[in-house]
Amino acid sequence: MYDVFIIGCGITGAAAAFHLSRYQLKIAIAERENDVAAGTTKANSAILHAGYDPRPGTLMAKLNLRGAQLARELCAGLDVPYRPCGSLVLAFSPEDQATLRALYDRGRANGVPELALLSGAEARAIEPNLSPQVTAALWAPTAAICSPWEYCLALAETAVANGAELRLETAVTGLEPLPGGWLIHTDRGDLTSRYVLNVAGVSAQAVHQMAAPKTFTIHPSQGQYYLLDKSEGNRVGRVIFQCPGPAGKGVLVAPTVHGNLIAGPNAVPVAGEDLSTTADGLAFVRDTALKSVPSIRFSQSIRNFAGVRAAADTGDFVIGWAAPRFLDLAGICSPGLTAAPAIAEYAAGLLEADGLSLTEKPDFLCRRTRLRFHTLSPAEKAELVAREPAYGRVICRCETVTEGDILAALRGPIPPRSVDGVKRRVGAGMGRCQGGFCGPRVVELLARELDLSPGQIVQERAGSWLLARETKGGASHV
Amino acid sequence: MYELIVIGGGPAGLAAACAAWEHGLRRILVVERDRELGGILNQCIHNGFGLHYFREELTGPEYAGRFIRMLESTGVEVRLDTTVLEITPQRQVHMVGKETGYRVEEARAVILAMGCRERTRGAIALPGTRPAGVFTAGAAQRYVNMEGWLPGRRVVILGSGDIGLIMARRMTLEGARVLACVEVLPYSGGLTRNLVQCLQDYDIPLYLSHTVTDIRGRDRVEQVVVAQVDQDRRPIPGTELVFDCDTLLLSVGLIPENELTRQVGIRIDPRTNGAVVFENMETSLPGVFACGNVAHVHDLVDFVTAESRKAGAAAADHVRDPLRGEGPVVEVAAGAGVSYTVPQRIRPDRAAEGCGLFFRVDRVLGQSRILVRSGDRLLADVSRSRLAPGEMEHITLSPALLAQAGDSITLSVQEVGSQ
Numbered sequence: 001m002y003d004v005f006i007i008g009c010g011i012t013g014a015a016a017a018f019h020l021s022r023y024q025l026k027i028a029i030a031e032r033e034n035d036v037a038a039g040t041t042k043a044n045s046a047i048l049h050a051g052y053d054p055r056p057g058t059l060m061a062k063l064n065l066r067g068a069q070l071a072r073e074l075c076a077g078l079d080v081p082y083r084p085c086g087s088l089v090l091a092f093s094p095e096d097q098a099t100l101r102a103l104y105d106r107g108r109a110n111g112v113p114e115l116a117l118l119s120g121a122e123a124r125a126i127e128p129n130l131s132p133q134v135t136a137a138l139w140a141p142t143a144a145i146c147s148p149w150e151y152c153l154a155l156a157e158t159a160v161a162n163g164a165e166l167r168l169e170t171a172v173t174g175l176e177p178l179p180g181g182w183l184i185h186t187d188r189g190d191l192t193s194r195y196v197l198n199v200a201g202v203s204a205q206a207v208h209q210m211a212a213p214k215t216f217t218i219h220p221s222q223g224q225y226y227l228l229d230k231s232e233g234n235r236v237g238r239v240i241f242q243c244p245g246p247a248g249k250g251v252l253v254a255p256t257v258h259g260n261l262i263a264g265p266n267a268v269p270v271a272g273e274d275l276s277t278t279a280d281g282l283a284f285v286r287d288t289a290l291k292s293v294p295s296i297r298f299s300q301s302i303r304n305f306a307g308v309r310a311a312a313d314t315g316d317f318v319i320g321w322a323a324p325r326f327l328d329l330a331g332i333c334s335p336g337l338t339a340a341p342a343i344a345e346y347a348a349g350l351l352e353a354d355g356l357s358l359t360e361k362p363d364f365l366c367r368r369t370r371l372r373f374h375t376l377s378p379a380e381k382a383e384l385v386a387r388e389p390a391y392g393r394v395i396c397r398c399e400t401v402t403e404g405d406i407l408a409a410l411r412g413p414i415p416p417r418s419v420d421g422v423k424r425r426v427g428a429g430m431g432r433c434q435g436g437f438c439g440p441r442v443v444e445l446l447a448r449e450l451d452l453s454p455g456q457i458v459q460e461r462a463g464s465w466l467l468a469r470e471t472k473g474g475a476s477h478v
Numbered sequence: 479m480y481e482l483i484v485i486g487g488g489p490a491g492l493a494a495a496c497a498a499w500e501h502g503l504r505r506i507l508v509v510e511r512d513r514e515l516g517g518i519l520n521q522c523i524h525n526g527f528g529l530h531y532f533r534e535e536l537t538g539p540e541y542a543g544r545f546i547r548m549l550e551s552t553g554v555e556v557r558l559d560t561t562v563l564e565i566t567p568q569r570q571v572h573m574v575g576k577e578t579g580y581r582v583e584e585a586r587a588v589i590l591a592m593g594c595r596e597r598t599r600g601a602i603a604l605p606g607t608r609p610a611g612v613f614t615a616g617a618a619q620r621y622v623n624m625e626g627w628l629p630g631r632r633v634v635i636l637g638s639g640d641i642g643l644i645m646a647r648r649m650t651l652e653g654a655r656v657l658a659c660v661e662v663l664p665y666s667g668g669l670t671r672n673l674v675q676c677l678q679d680y681d682i683p684l685y686l687s688h689t690v691t692d693i694r695g696r697d698r699v700e701q702v703v704v705a706q707v708d709q710d711r712r713p714i715p716g717t718e719l720v721f722d723c724d725t726l727l728l729s730v731g732l733i734p735e736n737e738l739t740r741q742v743g744i745r746i747d748p749r750t751n752g753a754v755v756f757e758n759m760e761t762s763l764p765g766v767f768a769c770g771n772v773a774h775v776h777d778l779v780d781f782v783t784a785e786s787r788k789a790g791a792a793a794a795d796h797v798r799d800p801l802r803g804e805g806p807v808v809e810v811a812a813g814a815g816v817s818y819t820v821p822q823r824i825r826p827d828r829a830a831e832g833c834g835l836f837f838r839v840d841r842v843l844g845q846s847r848i849l850v851r852s853g854d855r856l857l858a859d860v861s862r863s864r865l866a867p868g869e870m871e872h873i874t875l876s877p878a879l880l881a882q883a884g885d886s887i888t889l890s891v892q893e894v895g896s897q
Contacts, residue, residue, distance in 0.1 A: 226603070227600070231740075275607060275608065276605070276606050276607040276608075276692075276693075276694070277605045277606065278605050279605050279691065279713075281605075282603055282605060298603075299601075301600050301601055301603050302598065302600040302601065303598075303599075303600035304600060304603055304604075304605070305608060378572060378580065378582070381574065381580045382579065382580035385574060385576075385579050385580045386579055386580075389576045389577070389579075390576065391574075392574050392575050392576040392577070392578070392579060392580065393559060393561075393575070393576040394511065394561035394563075394574065397511070397561065397735075398737075400563065402574075403576070432595075432598075433595045433596070433598065434598040434599070434600055435617075436595060436596050436598060436614045436616065436617045437595065437617075439617055440617065440620055440621060440624075440625055444625075454625065454627055455627065458610065458697075459609075459610035460610065460697070461696075461697050462697070463696075463697035463698060464609060464610035464697040464698055465610060465697075465698055466610050466611075466629065467621065467627040467628065467629055468627075468628045468629060468630050468631050468654075468724070469627070469628050470626055470627055470628070471622055471626050471627065471628050471652050472652060472653070473626060474626055475625060475626030475627055
């Protein structure tokens with residue numbers, strides 16, 4: 001019997017697993033996909049918000065602030081790409097300026113430090129590519145950007161290193177209360193646990209209703225994005241928002257920690273996990289982003305994608321007991337990425353208050369480092385290749401990812417099971433050719449290391465096969 | 479210290495290295511990131527290569543093989559499985575390989591011959607879901623011809639460039655069903671012979687003025703939606719055709735791979751996406767040359783070879799006489815109807831035998847005149863029966879013309895009967 005069973009390994013589930021793994025607890029995480037960070041965590045704006053957006057007094061406001069502080073420490077300690085670049089909210093009209101003032105006041109009430117209202121000229125002085133139409137801006141220096149999937153991986157890998165069990169490709173199909181815990185039905189057999197955490201993202205309502213009557217509804221809202229080549233990566237140095245509207249924080253333009261430029265999202269209600277982009281949606285993103293930064297060259301697009309916000313109808317995060325020993329961590333839409341470690345901390349407090357004993361492990365690992373060939377100096381590269389020649393073979397040209405980087409990931413605490421799993425860990429295929437060159441090499445390495453045929457290698461989820469069959473001559477003749 | 483380092487061992491690098499050897503250089507290094515020489519030719523197992531250069535029809539590997547044998551008969555050093563990470567303005571080349579380790583080599587001259595890459599789905603912002611099964615045509619070609627794997631069974635191809643056409647035939651021969659080749663323009667971007675031999679001969683329909691408007695399928699492509707486009711290339715509602723397929727191949731253009739070039743600060747022509755080059759393929763950084771698809775995308779490897787031999791010879795000249803002065807320069811501008819020219823700059827005192835000028839037109843034209851002007855003066859007027867963007871054009875500028883050119887000339891095309 002587990003002490004805590006976490007359903008879902010997106011950023012919030014991983015943060016909960018990481019946080020709880022410091023205590024003497026038996027922890028399991030069930031993730032229905034073949035990798036962590038497979039839902040909203042891999043497809044969002046990658047912003048760690050300063051915290052002026054949520055209404056004071058909400059869980060969102062409280063956990064955003066605390067989460068932003070924790071994220072800074074965690075990203076440093078776990079070697080996650082992170083850049084404290086700050087954010088600007090732009091005003092284009094007197095109405096917008098009133099909104100900025102309201103955001104400023106809200107931010108002050110929430111305890112956001114160092115907020116400042118700038119004139120249009122002051123904003124352009126720090127961000128020269130902003131539109132001349134910008135009349136004012138709210139400057140929040142504590143906003144940051146990060147790599148959400150690497151953040152999630154770092155948390156999950158460290159939790160695993162600390163003894164948590166990650167069960168991938170394991171879907172929870174039903175829940176039954178037991179005396180002192182829960183019987184959890186999965187498509188890979190039954191398990192038991194004293195406590196269950198529902199961190200199932202877009203599916204959190206369905207999981208909740210396996211254990212308790214309906215108390216909230218998830219209204220999935222889809223957002224589409226452009227990711228642009230590194231040649232556009234310096235177009236802005238900070239996160240550029242427009243004034244938020246009823247549908248959310250609106251279309252932003254931001255650098256990414258990988259050196260690209262991101263623009264998006266729009267907001268469209270969808271049924272379930274509809275991840276398809278549309279010509280209209282992308283055109284809206286383009287036009288709206290150009291209003292903030294007119295010089296963006298969208299011809300430098302390298303990828304479009306869509307993510308789904310798991311927003312609840314309550315207007316706040318849904319964090320609380322749905323049933324005895326069954327805790328919802330649901331409705332985690334923006335600022336969920338920022339709040340995740342604070343949500344985990346808060347959840348641990350609820351568990352402890354309910355009687356779960358939290359005794360720290362003497363040997364808790366709280367640090368993790370990663371070797372990344374492309375970040376090394378020439379002398380370090382030379383030394384590494386001399387020691388481990390696999391680092392001398394560049395597999396992904398665009399991002400300079402080597403065979404050594406990929407083999408290290410394949411031998412890591414949560415080995416990738418797909419081409420995109422490799423991409424999330426080491427960046428192969430993330431660049432301007434989008435895996436055109438390295439795809440076949442990555443398939444070859446995955447097949448070799450997982451002892452599979454290339455025909456069994458998937459792009460992403462089970463079912464996303466890449467190769468139909470051998471050619472008439474066959475691969476053996478190659 | 480090498481006399482010459484050639485970056486890339488595809489057709490451009492091979493020809494450049496051979497020519498440099500013939501012109502007297504002896505310390506030459508070719509750096510190739512793949513495990514063998516030949517570049518993209520190795521996966522182009524169809525025939526049609528060499529008609530101009532060898533006056534016979536070869537497959538890609540055969541064409542590469544001839545140059546590889548030529549190179550083997552020289553003393554040119556080759557490093558395989560080695561990737562260049564950086565070039566400095568002092569022509570230090572940082573490279574890394576599994577066998578060779580991390581090395582910094584210096585050279586008196588460098589030839590950039592890195593080739594090009596394919597435009598991707600992201601570059602054309604193709605909407606829809608993001609399942610597996612969307613490949614660039616070249617990646618699919620690598621799987622089929624190099625790895626021995628067929629990437630799909632029912633295929634739609636977007637783009638009628640040569641690689642797309644070749645892959646329509648190749649996938650068909652391997653037993654896949656190619657349902658359609660879709661081209662957004664009202665004409666194909668491929669060679670006429672490929673339209674006939676790769677589509678018509680296999681009854682594969684070509685949908686001109688159509689594009690893909692949606693990709694469907696959660697994990698693997700399940701459907702592709704194709705619609706007709708108007709004159710502004712916007713899809714026309716109501717014209718949608720839905721194809722049940724598991725694969726979409728993209729043949730939507732090639733982009734010269736100039737990351738090293740940009741990083742060292744060499745001037746790039748936004749029209750070619752390659753370095754701005756002089757008549758001898760020298761870039762804005764003295765002693766650094768560019769040739770083949772890294773300079774501009776070619777249709778025929780034969781022309782890559784010719785251009786690269788020129789670069790190899792010029793690199794040898796540079797090593798012998800590195801301090802040769804700049805001299806007067808004629809800037810070549812692309813005028814009406816011309817999308818780019820190569821070279822973009824000509825030094826008449828280095829073009830004693832004249833200068834070949836490659837260019838592409840920006841639309842299909844019938845009987846046309848190719849006009850070279852300097853200011854108001856018409857310096858040359860050449861006629862062609864047909865011009866198309868898919869077929870690179872070529873004229874020769876005589877020494878006499880260059881002598882009258884002043885500091886700039888403009889190349890334009892004019893369809894006969896229109897003004």
